[in-house]
Amino acid sequence: xxxxxxxxxxxxxxxxxxxxxxxxxxxxxxxxxxxxxxxxxxxxxxxxxxxxxxxxxxxxxxxxxxxxxxxxxxxxxxxxxxxxxxxxxxxxxxxxxxxxxxxxxxxxxxxxx
Amino acid sequence: xxxxxxxxxxxxxxxxxxxxxxxxxxxxxxxxxxxxxxxxxxxxxxxxxxxxxxxxxxxxxxxxxxxxxxxxxxxxxxxxxxxxxxxxxxxxxxxxxxxxxxxxxxxxxxxxx
Numbered sequence: 738x739x740x741x742x743x744x745x746x747x748x749x750x751x752x753x754x755x756x757x758x759x760x761x762x763x764x765x766x767x768x769x770x771x772x773x774x775x776x777x778x779x780x781x782x783x784x785x786x787x788x789x790x791x792x793x794x795x796x797x798x799x800x801x802x803x804x805x806x807x808x809x810x811x812x813x814x815x816x817x818x819x820x821x822x823x824x825x826x827x828x829x830x831x832x833x834x835x836x837x838x839x840x841x842x843x844x845x846x847x848x849x850x
Numbered sequence: 851x852x853x854x855x856x857x858x859x860x861x862x863x864x865x866x867x868x869x870x871x872x873x874x875x876x877x878x879x880x881x882x883x884x885x886x887x888x889x890x891x892x893x894x895x896x897x898x899x900x901x902x903x904x905x906x907x908x909x910x911x912x913x914x915x916x917x918x919x920x921x922x923x924x925x926x927x928x929x930x931x932x933x934x935x936x937x938x939x940x941x942x943x944x945x946x947x948x949x950x951x952x953x954x955x956x957x958x959x960x961x962x963x
Binding site for chain 2 (some may be wrong): 741743768770772779780781782785793795798818827828829831836838839840841843844846
């Protein structure tokens with residue numbers, strides 16, 4: 738059974754640009770969540786999509802957005818990149834069944850220069 | 851407001867001994883707790899979880915204890931092995947919010963020979 742796949746693994750962008758990250762969840766999982774990990778911080782929740790609808794949102798500015806397609810694949814977009822957006826972005830896949838764990842992808846390392 | 855706290859950024863334990871990682875939380879709405887292990891440049895890997903209706907859950911060398919009155923969790927690893935060296939994150943999840951996890955900042959465990 739394939740795990741959670743995130744692409745690309747590494748990305749370098751310039752301030753002011755925008756970026757799109759992709760996540761393919763485990764087959765059959767309908768929930769996809771996105772997290773940001775920066776040095777010295779824990780993982781911070783960005784948002785969750787379930788059946789193509791955003792179900793939860795963390796405390797991030799509107800520059801961070803996402804969507805989910807009918808095959809459960811999800812994309813996250815960050816516009817007008819800032820240096821502080823440099824982070825490891827992690828995607829988590831979940832079945833939707835209560836009291837079960839989420840499975841994480843390997844992440845996309847975004848560097849903004 | 852950090853709802854999940856891991857006050858020890860690092861811990862060093864000798865191989866074969868017990869590792870105890872601690873976690874405190876402030877959000878009374880959390881009803882499910884999880885521990886994840888993370889190696890550099892990889893996504894977090896699920897280790898063990900516990901529902902708020904229980905006070906202990908065991909899986910092989912890993913045991914999680916929950917003290918709801920103290921809002922405290924601990925992860926015990928017995929015996930510790932060099933391969934356990936990683937960063938450990940605890941996370942809480944409120945009821946009814948699907949996969950939204952609130953993570954602590956992590957504890958780096960080093961198991962020495």
